Amino acid sequence: MSANDLQPAVVYQAPGDIDPMQEENDNNEEETYEVDIDIFDLETYANNYSGLARIYRLMYIADHSSKLRPDALRLAISHIITTMNTNLYQVLHQKLQQFQGNLLPDVTGANNVDVAPLTYNASWVETTTQKASIKLEKLDSDLKNYKSNSIKESIRRGHNEIGDHHVSCGDLIEATKSYSKARDYCTSSYHVISMCLNIIKVGIYLQNWSHVENYIIKAETTPDYTENPDILKNYSSTLKCLAGLADLANRKYKSAAHNFLRANLDHCNSTEVMTTNDVAIYGGLCALATFNRLELQNNIICNNSFKSFLELEPEIRDAIFKFYESKYEVCLTILNKRKPSLLLDMFIGSHIKQLYSNIRSKAMIQYFTPYDSADMRKMALCFNTSLPDLEDELMKLIIDGHIKARIDSINKILFAKHTDKRVETFQKALCMAEQYSKQMHILILRSQLIKHQTNEKNSERRNNTGKINIDFVKRTG
Amino acid sequence: MENAIAVPLLDQFVLSVRNHSTSKQIDNRDLVDYLAKQTETLQSYVSNLDSVLEALDVHQNALAVLTVLGIKTSAQQLGDISAVQYHTVTATQIHDFVISVSDRQLRDMADLLYNVMKSMLKSLGSVGKPMFAIPILKNAIFKLQDKPYQLTQLHCLFCQACLMSNNLKPAINLLDQNIYVLGSNDDPGIIFDSKFFLHYYYLGGVIYTAMKNYSKAISFFEIALSTLLPVMSQVMIESYKKFVLVSIIHLGIVPALPKLSPPLVERVLKPVCQAYLDIIPAYQNGDPADLQSIITKHNDVYQRDKNTGLVKQVLKALYRKNILKLTNTFLNLSISDLTQKVNIPSITETEEHLMALIEAGEIHAKINPKDGTIIFNDPSKKFEDSNVLKQILDKVTNKISFSNTLRLLDEAISINPLFIKKISCEDEGLSLGQGSSKTYQV
Numbered sequence: 001m002s003a004n005d006l007q008p009a010v011v012y013q014a015p016g017d018i019d020p021m022q023e024e025n026d027n028n029e030e031e032t033y034e035v036d037i038d039i040f041d042l043e044t045y046a047n048n049y050s051g052l053a054r055i056y057r058l059m060y061i062a063d064h065s066s067k068l069r070p071d072a073l074r075l076a077i078s079h080i081i082t083t084m085n086t087n088l089y090q091v092l093h094q095k096l097q098q099f100q101g102n103l104l105p106d107v108t109g110a111n112n113v114d115v116a117p118l119t120y121n122a123s124w125v126e127t128t129t130q131k132a133s134i135k136l137e138k139l140d141s142d143l144k145n146y147k148s149n150s151i152k153e154s155i156r157r158g159h160n161e162i163g164d165h166h167v168s169c170g171d172l173i174e175a176t177k178s179y180s181k182a183r184d185y186c187t188s189s190y191h192v193i194s195m196c197l198n199i200i201k202v203g204i205y206l207q208n209w210s211h212v213e214n215y216i217i218k219a220e221t222t223p224d225y226t227e228n229p230d231i232l233k234n235y236s237s238t239l240k241c242l243a244g245l246a247d248l249a250n251r252k253y254k255s256a257a258h259n260f261l262r263a264n265l266d267h268c269n270s271t272e273v274m275t276t277n278d279v280a281i282y283g284g285l286c287a288l289a290t291f292n293r294l295e296l297q298n299n300i301i302c303n304n305s306f307k308s309f310l311e312l313e314p315e316i317r318d319a320i321f322k323f324y325e326s327k328y329e330v331c332l333t334i335l336n337k338r339k340p341s342l343l344l345d346m347f348i349g350s351h352i353k354q355l356y357s358n359i360r361s362k363a364m365i366q367y368f369t370p371y372d373s374a375d376m377r378k379m380a381l382c383f384n385t386s387l388p389d390l391e392d393e394l395m396k397l398i399i400d401g402h403i404k405a406r407i408d409s410i411n412k413i414l415f416a417k418h419t420d421k422r423v424e425t426f427q428k429a430l431c432m433a434e435q436y437s438k439q440m441h442i443l444i445l446r447s448q449l450i451k452h453q454t455n456e457k458n459s460e461r462r463n464n465t466g467k468i469n470i471d472f473v474k475r476t477g
Numbered sequence: 478m479e480n481a482i483a484v485p486l487l488d489q490f491v492l493s494v495r496n497h498s499t500s501k502q503i504d505n506r507d508l509v510d511y512l513a514k515q516t517e518t519l520q521s522y523v524s525n526l527d528s529v530l531e532a533l534d535v536h537q538n539a540l541a542v543l544t545v546l547g548i549k550t551s552a553q554q555l556g557d558i559s560a561v562q563y564h565t566v567t568a569t570q571i572h573d574f575v576i577s578v579s580d581r582q583l584r585d586m587a588d589l590l591y592n593v594m595k596s597m598l599k600s601l602g603s604v605g606k607p608m609f610a611i612p613i614l615k616n617a618i619f620k621l622q623d624k625p626y627q628l629t630q631l632h633c634l635f636c637q638a639c640l641m642s643n644n645l646k647p648a649i650n651l652l653d654q655n656i657y658v659l660g661s662n663d664d665p666g667i668i669f670d671s672k673f674f675l676h677y678y679y680l681g682g683v684i685y686t687a688m689k690n691y692s693k694a695i696s697f698f699e700i701a702l703s704t705l706l707p708v709m710s711q712v713m714i715e716s717y718k719k720f721v722l723v724s725i726i727h728l729g730i731v732p733a734l735p736k737l738s739p740p741l742v743e744r745v746l747k748p749v750c751q752a753y754l755d756i757i758p759a760y761q762n763g764d765p766a767d768l769q770s771i772i773t774k775h776n777d778v779y780q781r782d783k784n785t786g787l788v789k790q791v792l793k794a795l796y797r798k799n800i801l802k803l804t805n806t807f808l809n810l811s812i813s814d815l816t817q818k819v820n821i822p823s824i825t826e827t828e829e830h831l832m833a834l835i836e837a838g839e840i841h842a843k844i845n846p847k848d849g850t851i852i853f854n855d856p857s858k859k860f861e862d863s864n865v866l867k868q869i870l871d872k873v874t875n876k877i878s879f880s881n882t883l884r885l886l887d888e889a890i891s892i893n894p895l896f897i898k899k900i901s902c903e904d905e906g907l908s909l910g911q912g913s914s915k916t917y918q919v
Contacts, residue, residue: 395818398806409810410850426860430869437876438696441655444886445674446704448659452669 035065035343042071046079051272052167052205054079055088060346062095068344069099084132085170086125093120132169139165156185156195163198172202176211189224193235196222200242201272212246237263241279245347248282253355257286261299265308274347280309282348284316288323289358293366296324328363329382335359364393365402368414376412387412490515491532494541512544519548535574539582540589546571547593550600564600565609571597572613575620583620584661590617591630591673598638607641614638615647626657626882630669633676636684645684652681652693657882675701675712682719686787691727695720702746703734709745715782717746721753722787725760726794752778756791763802765795765820796821796830797839804840809852812844 042061046054058076062069073096080089097120143158159182166175179198186192196219203212219239224231244259260283265276274282287300300306300320310317315334322331335356343349360383367382368374380390394414397403404417493511519526526549533542550567571593575583583590594617598610614635621629632651639648656677660669682697698720702713724731747754752775759768772779772788779788799819803810816827831851834840841854890896 395803395806399802406808406853407806407810408808409814410848415808423860426865433872437879438699440879440883441657441696442700442703444657444883445659445700447886448657448669449671449674449704452659452671 035340040065040068040341040344042068042075046075048275048277049272052201053272053274055083055085056205057346059092060349061344064344064349066099070096073099081124083170084128084135084165084168086129086132088170089125132165135165136162152185152187156182156187156191159185160195160198163202167202172206175202176206189222189228189231192222193219193231197235197238197242204242204245204273207249209246209249212242216243216246233264237265241274244279244282244286245274248286248347248351251351251354253286253351253358254290257283257290258299260286261303261306263309264305276309277312278345278347280306280313281316281342281345284310284313284320285342285348285352285355285359288320289355289362293324296320323359323363326366328367329384332360332363332384360393361397361402364397368403368405368416371414372416374414376407376414379414486518487526487529490518491529494533494538508540512541516544516548519545520552530570535577536579536582539574539578540586542574543586543589543593546574547589547596550593551596561604561606564597564604565606568597568601568609568613572616575613575617580620580623583617584623587621587630587661588670590621591634594631594634598634598641602641607638608644610638611635611642611644611647615651618651621661623661624658625654627661628656628659628669628674628677629661630673633673633680636677636680640680640684640687645688648681648684649688652684652697655879657879657886672710672712674704675710679712679716682716682723686719686723691723694723695727695732698723699734714746714749718750718753718782718784719787721750721757722784722791725756726787726790729794729798730761731757756788760791760795760798763795763799765792765799768792768795793830797834800830800834801840804842804853807853809850811848811850813849815851 040061042058046058049057055076058072058079062072062076065072073092077089077092077096080092139158139162143155143162146154146158159178163175163178163182166172166178176199179195179202182195182198183192186195196215200212200215200219203209203215216239219235226232240259240262244256244263247253247256247259260279263279263283283306284300287296291299300310301324310320315338319331319334322328322334339352339356342352348355364379364383367379376387376390376394380387383390385393391407391409394403394405394407398405398407404419405414406417407414494508519529526545529545530542533545535542546567550564550571552563575590594610594614597613598607601607601610614631618629618631618635621627621631635651636648639645659674678697678701682694682701685691685694685697698716701716702720721731755771755775756768759771762768769792772792776785779785796819800815803815803818812824812827812831815831816824819827821827821830828844831840831842831844835842835844843852843854844850845852
């Protein structure tokens with residue numbers, strides 16, 4: 001494949017691949033929302049990540065917060081210049097210009113000075129495009145060389161280098177192809193796992209979660225993976241975190257929590273996707289939203305390895321502990337404080353609403369469990385809401401069957417409802433009997449119909465044979 | 478003038494009919510052919526047919542008599558007497574015939590009887606007296622039936638007569654009897670046309686819907702939809718539409734059709750009934766405004782299908798469902814809160830809904846008009862009194878008799894010559910181990 005063939009393809013694929021947000025919107029998985037945030041240290045945030053993660057996260061922030069948009073875009077562009085991703089550079093510049101165009105009347109002179117160094121650099125685009133194609137050509141010819149010498153290790157490395165180059169150019173689909181070509185030349189389980197990791201990382205940014213899951217399974221079923229403690233130690237944390245991320249994206253919060261909780265701080269260092277702080281946040285929130293008290297106790301509070309993660313995010317740790325201590329008010333306040341910054345996270349941002357409402361409902365359910373009747377005024381204080389809102393929330397929980405209770409709306413008291421098992425059983429049994437006899441009835445009628453239809457067929461056959469005979473007589477006659 | 482020409486031809490007709498019946502009593506195919514040829518002649522002398530009827534013997538020439546009666550009742554030109562009088566007299570004649578002819582003979586000509594009765598019902602309907610047909614059909618059904626669980630050709634006409642005369646009570650008795658056997662004639666080669674079956678279950682479902690016995694109506698429509706038929710018919714499509722609406726009104730969801738029904742049914746029906754299927758999600762969202770907009774959108778379709786009444790019921794049912802949900806959630810509530818939570822436009826309307834629900838026994842509640850509140854009580858149903866025991870006992874006896882019927886049917890199949898032949902063929906062809914897997918497919 002020559003560089004000239006490849007270059008137009010990259011341009012063509014660019015709009016769909018580069019902007020993961022757009023793809024997600026197409027799948028209707030994501031609601032667009034706007035985050036209103038005042039203080040957010042973009043620089044430090046961006047420096048926590050490397051490679052693709054840095055650019056994509058900044059882009060996510062730019063898409064979801066108009067206040068941070070210009071800064072985020074500028075930062076992202078400054079990072080892109082270090083790569084060879086000319087398409088993304090153009091796209092982001094366009095966005096920035098659009099945004100500035102909209103704001104121009106309000107923008108003061110000071111801001112214009114800021115913008116000045118970031119004018120569109122056409123010569124950079126040109127030279128980088130050229131450089132990229134030259135590099136690709138070189139890598140291709142290298143690979144051909146390796147192949148003619150048939151040294152497996154070199155071929156594998158060659159494919160990986162081409163893959164890395166594609167990533168740098170932003171062409172993730174081609175990158176996946178190159179990485180998976182390396183598969184036939186893997187000689188050790190280390191190679192297999194690193195091949196899988198390469199593909200998974202690219203898959204995450206393509207939002208191709210089924211692909212990600214497949215390769216996680218592939219990596220974990222590599223023959224040496226479970227037997228060799230070194231490999232296990234090195235990779236298991238990363239793989240678990242990635243699996244958790246895939247589960248999170250598929251809204252399987254509970255298994256996501258379990259996966260995150262199995263990570264180990266010492267061997268978790270994939271800044272290309274997420275930081276250890278992220279693991280603590282993702283794991284903590286998923287666990288809080290889905291675990292019951294016992295599970296919280298066993299899996300988080302008594303989990304020493306995850307504790308070290310939580311130490312990085314003291315707020316999340318406090319929220320979990322306060323929740324466990326039934327101090328829901330404190331817990332919910334802490335979580336609400338963190339909400340804006342969490343909404344700007346590209347992986348968990350779209351799930352925050354769901355997770356928070358889960359946590360809230362769970363808190364209410366737990367709050368009421370020990371009581372036979374509860375004063376809703378106190379409850380409203382505890383959950384920081386007004387009485388009518390609390391009543392609505394409780395109503396939804398009762399209708400969905402999460403709380404077995406009834407509301408005394410006049411005296412504002414919540415009463416537990418005790419179901420009569422005997423009545424329930426009677427009702428179920430009678431219902432079953434009714435259904436069963438109905439089905440029998442239909443079966444009998446159907447057998448009758450079949451009988452009459454076969455009769456029909458038989459008589460038709462008889463008529464047909466009659467006709468044939470007549471024809472026969474006529475002909476012979 | 479007319480009489481002079483008419484008489485000899487009709488005399489000849491009477492003579493040949495008599496000849497047929499005396500010479501070949503067993504095989505009446507010739508007679509059927511002859512009667513079919515004579516239809517036109519008879520039709521042109523409608524006013525003289527009474528003399529023919531007098532000349533023929535009900536027992537000897539039953540087939541001919543019924544044919545003549547059929548021509549009489551479908552006649553268009555009536556001479557000098559009024560249409561009402563003419564048709565009621567003819568109906569009485571048919572009734573007399575039904576009463577005097579033997580059960581066996583009547584069963585043999587059930588299909589013809591259906592045609593005669595159908596035109597009779599049509600004529601009576603055109604003169605505004607469909608009610609007159611009800612007792613005649615009822616007697617005919619009883620005569621045709623050997624056992625009460627048999628479906629006759631006339632069942633669907635009976636339902637139609639009841640619907641035409643807006644008198645549904647008589648139909649309920651008949652509909653309440655479960656049907657297990659089609660047709661009262663077990664001779665091989667006698668076919669019970671599935672259209673009788675389909676019409677009966679569709680009309681029965683409509684009658685039950687009108688009587689607000691929704692659970693029965695649902696099972697009738699289910700039967701009409703799920704018992705295999707090789708060809709999709711308009712009746713099934715209409716049944717499906719009504720099935721969807723009635724299920725929503727009564728159950729709140731549309732149950733999947735029983736597994737027996739071929740998957741084809743739903744695949745073919747769904748695109749045709751989109752206007753009805755659109756209601757389902759709107760209803761389940763629980764927002765009356767949404768539902769109303771869907772209903773307005775498809776109003777033309779509902780009007781064309783004459784289902785507007787049922788669709789309106791769906792909207793009412795939604796309010797009812799929403800209130801019912803709240804009864805499980807609240808012990809007491811102010812009515813204004815309730816109105817707001819259920820999204821009912823006005824408080825008085827809410828009270829109306831509540832009253833209706835309380836009177837129907839669907840919720841147990843008391844309204845306190847002074848404070849404007851409502852207090853919900855727990856349902857008193859405890860399954861402890863003797864009534865419940867009696868109900869269960871009734872059901873058990875019912876099912877025992879049902880299982881007896883089932884046994885009879887099973888025996889009938891196992892002595893069916895075709896079945897035996899098939900089984901013995903299979904036994905010969907198969908190895909020892911598989912011999913026991915007998916199927917009932919003939």
